[in-house]
Amino acid sequence: MGSLxxxxxxxxxxxxxxxxxGTAIAKIVAENTAGNPAIFxxxxxxxxxxxxxxxxxxxxxxxPSSPLCQGPQNLTDIVxxxxxxxxxxxxxxxxxxxxxxxxxxxxxxxxxxLVFNLPHQFIIKTCEQIKGxxxxxxxxxxxxxxxxVNEEGISLFSETIGKILGIYCGALSxxxxxxxxxxxxWSESSIAYDPPHFDSKAPSPNRxxxxxxxxxxxxxxxxxxGQLSRVKLxxxxxxxxxxxxxxxxxxxxxxxxxxxxxxxxxxxxxxGALKNVVALAAGWVDGMGWGDNAKAAIMRVxxxxxxxxxxxxxxxxxxxxxxxxxxxxxxxxxxxxxxGRNFRCAKLSVERKQPIEKVEETELxxxxxxxxxxxxxxxxxxxxxxxxxxFPLLTAVYRVLTxxxxxxxxxxxxxx
Amino acid sequence: MGSLxxxxxxxxxxxxxxxxxGTAIAKIVAENTAGNPAIFxxxxxxxxxxxxxxxxxxxxxxxPSSPLCQGPQNLTDIVxxxxxxxxxxxxxxxxxxxxxxxxxxxxxxxxxxLVFNLPHQFIIKTCEQIKGxxxxxxxxxxxxxxxxVNEEGISLFSETIGKILGIYCGALSxxxxxxxxxxxxWSESSIAYDPPHFDSKAPSPNRxxxxxxxxxxxxxxxxxxGQLSRVKLxxxxxxxxxxxxxxxxxxxxxxxxxxxxxxxxxxxxxxGALKNVVALAAGWVDGMGWGDNAKAAIMRVxxxxxxxxxxxxxxxxxxxxxxxxxxxxxxxxxxxxxxGRNFRCAKLSVERKQPIEKVEETELxxxxxxxxxxxxxxxxxxxxxxxxxxFPLLTAVYRVLTxxxxxxxxxxxxxx
Numbered sequence: 001m002g003s004l005x006x007x008x009x010x011x012x013x014x015x016x017x018x019x020x021x022g023t024a025i026a027k028i029v030a031e032n033t034a035g036n037p038a039i040f041x042x043x044x045x046x047x048x049x050x051x052x053x054x055x056x057x058x059x060x061x062x063x064p065s066s067p068l069c070q071g072p073q074n075l076t077d078i079v080x081x082x083x084x085x086x087x088x089x090x091x092x093x094x095x096x097x098x099x100x101x102x103x104x105x106x107x108x109x110x111x112x113x114l115v116f117n118l119p120h121q122f123i124i125k126t127c128e129q130i131k132g133x134x135x136x137x138x139x140x141x142x143x144x145x146x147x148x149v150n151e152e153g154i155s156l157f158s159e160t161i162g163k164i165l166g167i168y169c170g171a172l173s174x175x176x177x178x179x180x181x182x183x184x185x186w187s188e189s190s191i192a193y194d195p196p197h198f199d200s201k202a203p204s205p206n207r208x209x210x211x212x213x214x215x216x217x218x219x220x221x222x223x224x225x226g227q228l229s230r231v232k233l234x235x236x237x238x239x240x241x242x243x244x245x246x247x248x249x250x251x252x253x254x255x256x257x258x259x260x261x262x263x264x265x266x267x268x269x270x271x272g273a274l275k276n277v278v279a280l281a282a283g284w285v286d287g288m289g290w291g292d293n294a295k296a297a298i299m300r301v302x303x304x305x306x307x308x309x310x311x312x313x314x315x316x317x318x319x320x321x322x323x324x325x326x327x328x329x330x331x332x333x334x335x336x337x338x339x340g341r342n343f344r345c346a347k348l349s350v351e352r353k354q355p356i357e358k359v360e361e362t363e364l365x366x367x368x369x370x371x372x373x374x375x376x377x378x379x380x381x382x383x384x385x386x387x388x389x390x391f392p393l394l395t396a397v398y399r400v401l402t403x404x405x406x407x408x409x410x411x412x413x414x415x416x
Numbered sequence: 417m418g419s420l421x422x423x424x425x426x427x428x429x430x431x432x433x434x435x436x437x438g439t440a441i442a443k444i445v446a447e448n449t450a451g452n453p454a455i456f457x458x459x460x461x462x463x464x465x466x467x468x469x470x471x472x473x474x475x476x477x478x479x480p481s482s483p484l485c486q487g488p489q490n491l492t493d494i495v496x497x498x499x500x501x502x503x504x505x506x507x508x509x510x511x512x513x514x515x516x517x518x519x520x521x522x523x524x525x526x527x528x529x530l531v532f533n534l535p536h537q538f539i540i541k542t543c544e545q546i547k548g549x550x551x552x553x554x555x556x557x558x559x560x561x562x563x564x565v566n567e568e569g570i571s572l573f574s575e576t577i578g579k580i581l582g583i584y585c586g587a588l589s590x591x592x593x594x595x596x597x598x599x600x601x602w603s604e605s606s607i608a609y610d611p612p613h614f615d616s617k618a619p620s621p622n623r624x625x626x627x628x629x630x631x632x633x634x635x636x637x638x639x640x641x642g643q644l645s646r647v648k649l650x651x652x653x654x655x656x657x658x659x660x661x662x663x664x665x666x667x668x669x670x671x672x673x674x675x676x677x678x679x680x681x682x683x684x685x686x687x688g689a690l691k692n693v694v695a696l697a698a699g700w701v702d703g704m705g706w707g708d709n710a711k712a713a714i715m716r717v718x719x720x721x722x723x724x725x726x727x728x729x730x731x732x733x734x735x736x737x738x739x740x741x742x743x744x745x746x747x748x749x750x751x752x753x754x755x756g757r758n759f760r761c762a763k764l765s766v767e768r769k770q771p772i773e774k775v776e777e778t779e780l781x782x783x784x785x786x787x788x789x790x791x792x793x794x795x796x797x798x799x800x801x802x803x804x805x806x807f808p809l810l811t812a813v814y815r816v817l818t819x820x821x822x823x824x825x826x827x828x829x830x831x832x
Contacts, residue, residue, distance in 0.1 A: 175712040186701075186827045187709030188716065258713070258831055285602075292751045293603030296591040297674070300604065300747035303740070324719070324740035331716035334750060335708045411602040415674055 008239040012041045013251065014111035016126060017118030017143075018048040018079075018100065021178040023089040025117050025143055028181070028254055030098035036250045039241050047107035048076045048100040053087045061086065076100040092182045105133050112240060113251065116161055116169070117143040123157055127164040137234040139243045140169030141191065141252075146273035146370065149377040151384050154313060156269045168195040168233055171265050172252065173272040174327035175335040184256040190328035191248050191261045192268035196233060260326060266314045267322030267329070274309060274394070275333040276371035277378060278302030280356075281397050282337035283346025284407045294411075299337050301393045301414055303330060309391065342371035350407060375401055424655040428457045429667065430527040432542065433534030433559075434464040434495075434516065437594040439505040441533050441559055444597075444670055446514035452666045455657050463523040464492050464516040469503045477502065492516040508598045521549050528656060529667065532577055532585070533559040539573055543580040553650040555659045556585030557607065557668075562689035562786065565793040567800050570729060572685045584611040584649055587681050588668065589688040590743035591751040600672040606744035607664050607677045608684035612649060676742060682730045683738030683745070690725060690810070691749040692787035693794060694718030696772075697813050698753035699762025700823040710827075715753050717809045717830055719746060725807065758787035766823060791817055 013033055015026040026046040033040035052072035055062050061082040063069055068081055079085050079100035083093055101107040108114055108130050118126060123144065142158040162169040174189030181187055241247055245261040253259040262268065282298045303323060310318040323329035337343055345363055349356040360369050379398035382388045388395045392414040399405035405413065429449055431442040442462040449456035468488035471478050477498040479485055484497055495501050495516035499509055517523040524530055524546050534542060539560065558574040578585040590605030597603055657663055661677040669675040678684065698714045719739060726734040739745035753759055761779055765772040776785050795814035798804045804811045808830040815821035821829065 175709050175716075177707065177709055180707045180709050185706045185710060186713065187707075188713040255828060255831075258827070290601045291593065291596045291603075292754045293591050293593055293596050294601060296747040296750040296754070297602065297604040297743065299750055300591075300741070300743060303746060307741075324746075325716070325723075327713065327716060330719060330740075330746065331712040334712040334715055338708045338712070338754075411674065412671060415671075 007039075007241045009237070010037075010041045011039060011112045011240060011243070011247070011251075012043075012110055013113045013115065014045040014047065014108045015115045015117060016047045016104070016108065017116065018046050018085060018088060019118065019178075020085075020088045020182070021143065021176075022046070022117035023085040023092075023094070024178045024182040025115060025172075025252075026098055027092065027094050028257055029115060029251060030095040031254060032251050034095060034097050039247060039250055042097045044098050045101045045107040045111065046079075046098055047104050048079065048085075048102055050102040051075050051087075053078060055082075055086055056090075059086055059090065074102065076102045089178070089182055104129055108134050108138075110135060112138050112236070113243065114138055114140045114167075114169075115143060116140060116157075120144050120146065120148070120157055123160060124164065127161055131165055134165060134167070136166070137236045138165075138167050139195065139236070140165070140167055141172055141193070141248070142169055143172045145173055146276075146374065147269050149273065149374065149381050151380045154270075154381065156265060158265055158269065166232070166234075170194070170248070171269050173268050173332065175331035176327075177335070181257060184254075186256045186258075188258040188260070188327040188331060189252070190268050190322075190326040191245075191252060191259055192263060192265040192322075192328075193243075193245060193248055193261060194263035194265055195243070262319070262322060262326060264317075264319040264322040267310055267318045268326065269328075270310055270314070270318070271306060271323055271326075271329040271332055273374050274306045274378070275302070275336045276340070276342045276369075277375045277394055277397050278306070278333060279336040279340050279342040280346040280371045280375065280401075281393060281410060283343040283348075284350050284400065285410070286343070287347040287350025288407055295337065298393070298410075299333060302337075303333060305391050305393050306333070309394075312387070312390075313385075342369055345369055346371075356401065371397075372401060423455075423657045425653070426453075426457045427455060427528045427656060427659070427663070427667075428459075428526055429529045429531065430461040430463065430524045431531045431533060432463045432520070432524065433532065434462050434501060434504060435534065435594075436501075436504045436598070437559065437592075438462070438533035439501040439508075439510070440594045440598040441531060441588075441668075442514055443508065443510050444673055445531060445667060446511040447670060448667050450511060450513050455663060455666055458513045460514050461517045461523040461527065462495075462514055463520050464495065464501075464518055466518040467491050467503075469494060471498075471502055472506075475502055475506065490518070492518045505594070505598055520545055524550050524554075526551060528554050528652070529659065530554055530556045530583075530585075531559065532556060532573075536560050536562065536564070536573055539576055540580065543577055547581055550581060550583070552582070553652045554581075554583050555611065555652070556581070556583055557588055557609070557664070558585055559588045561589055562692075562790065563685050565689065565790065565797050567796045570686075570797070572681060574681055574685065582648070582650075586610070586664070587685050589684050589748065591747035593751070597673060600670075602672045602674075604674040604676070604743040604747060605668070606684050606738075606742040607661075607668060607675055608679065608681040608738075608744075609659075609661060609664055609677060610679035610681055611659070678735070678738060678742060680733075680735040680738040683726055683734045684742065685744075686726055686730070686734070687722060687739055687742075687745040687748055689790050690722045690794070691718070691752045692756070692758045692785075693791045693810055693813050694722070694749060695752040695756050695758040696762040696787045696791065696817075697809060697826060699759040699764075700766050700816065701826070702759070703763040703766025704823055711753065714809070714826075715749060718753075719749060721807050721809050722749070725810075728803070728806075729801075758785055761785055762787075772817065787813075788817060 030044040034042050053075045054072045055069050144157045148155045158169040158171045170193030172191045249259050282295050285294045285298050307323045345359045348359045375397045396410050396413045446460040450458050469491045470488045471485050560573045564571045574585040574587045586609030588607045665675050698711050701710045701714050723736050723739045761775045765775045791813045812826050812829045
């Protein structure tokens, strides 16, 4: 790595979002732009939703004589001075070349690679704000977990981003707990990226940069619901290293964060959604005291139904191996069923004989469980397709949530 | 279930072995023979290696006035009187139709289905003792976990049994902890059974029972090392229900013990061996405090290498899906990496900074870890094939065991 050929220009990278996962990913990206000067510009912009923050007295950055500690300050000023996101990723030193920027438009300006890492409910609004203000040939990576499921069908967040901005956008997902990644505890992740072929072509000496920067390539794109559309995508000027699997690996892979890059965007995204539903069942079963065998059985059936869901509704665009071999599939499922919040709340709801909404209230500090929402959305979708019976575990989770079934009935229900 | 057609004769079932897993399986089998009177004779023989046992004072069966409690008694007498294996599966009531038999030859006499469930070091000796004394058309199921790996190749315990006895033998393996299964906590298991086709044919009205009981069918069998041999197998007389997947499911499936029957004997057996090696790595990583992400990464890589091992060395005889979809594959791997003894000892060895042999001594009461033995055997085999590099996790486990590598080096070693 570090030398992918003599290109005249380098990629400029921006990270959109600065929660705990956004900041952890921005740290990784900035470490890698600094380490790969032949491909990337060193400085990385991170868009931070500006807010006033006070440095806590127990922070290592608390110094009563410092101007930063005289009452609430801009979060961006704090990040850029002490190189720590004291609010969302406290205790982790960020690289000097990572710059917090309160202006969304300024942060993405001139960037060829945009990394999206913000709560999914903000995607559309955020993209609308930068539409037309980014490089037309930029490429995106969405680190937003899951998919958007409703009765009508399933859409990928990466596709939503790509459609609004008129760019190609891939996805990153895996068995990643933000705080552990930030502490550089070893883990793995999957990137899925499958742009039209011209992106990975070696630059042609006959293609002038200015001409190719105008180069609109039209291609047909079939989204996950099977809808075919003509997409116009601007080719990356040939003076940039092509944004291919190798370049993305240089941008995200670290000794403590192993990346595998695949083509299957739908599979990588779907795994991150369905595993939360399975984790609820695993938590219930564990709460019943049924032991490790039973929990492993739930995870096995869950993995099977994830594969089947992909095969049924995504057809040829999905790879079975994504679920069974990639971090975004089986590994993320395992992590979520070991100690993720869906698992923990479901387990507590059985142990305390409380509805899960009650546990959610007392344990999650106002946050919502992703698994319960996804279980309902997936069930609405399956019901509309007339396919509840073919996904007995996903259906059982919904039925237990609505009180139509008890946890004791899950084994016989999924036996069919 | 319960009615598979009007056959004149029923299957008689014997269980060979009565440790905790042997007794738990015998309990299941006896429950099912009682529940399926159209297919099975009710009474099940369980061979018990006879020993003198005293009923403990805290046992629910202790009664100072009972003759059974006047000093040490035959284990078979105790089992047949109080219907509990007080030594190896205390606290679990066994069905009345399960009979402990101290005579191996008498236990298997006239049985059409033989269930082998004893420590693998006793297989050969036990089979030699009943060779020629069983029905020539009996069928076997081996519940012995793992495979026999050495430098020369890999052999399946089910094949060893089948070869010595001249019968066909399948395998049962899964995410099963004996005590949990005995307590009827819900779990799953896999049976692999793929006999020559004549076994599953419907009985022909033109084939007389006596003729067919003499019927030696010769077929070619390719074992896991690729060696082709001619096997003569005696056809099951047509007055018995054919021993097929449905009959095996009736014999082993319970509401608390869900069975899936597949054809892939090699895959089901191999999973039970390799998962123990992976569990060592999972234990080390957990002992380092690297968290759930890292543990899931080890399990993911382990699953990949199990699939690859199967594909490389078993070729067309193995199904990738066995590893990724069956209880004997991914689910057993998950259970073993959650709390199995290989996992626990490996974890303790890191936490205590002790060699794993030391932990084994203090924690296992004289028993040996299967994973460390298998890791060495598998490495000898891979070395001979010149394929250590293609299985970096399996190789890393061996190197850590021999001190050639430290646990800290595993992530970079398996990154290649």
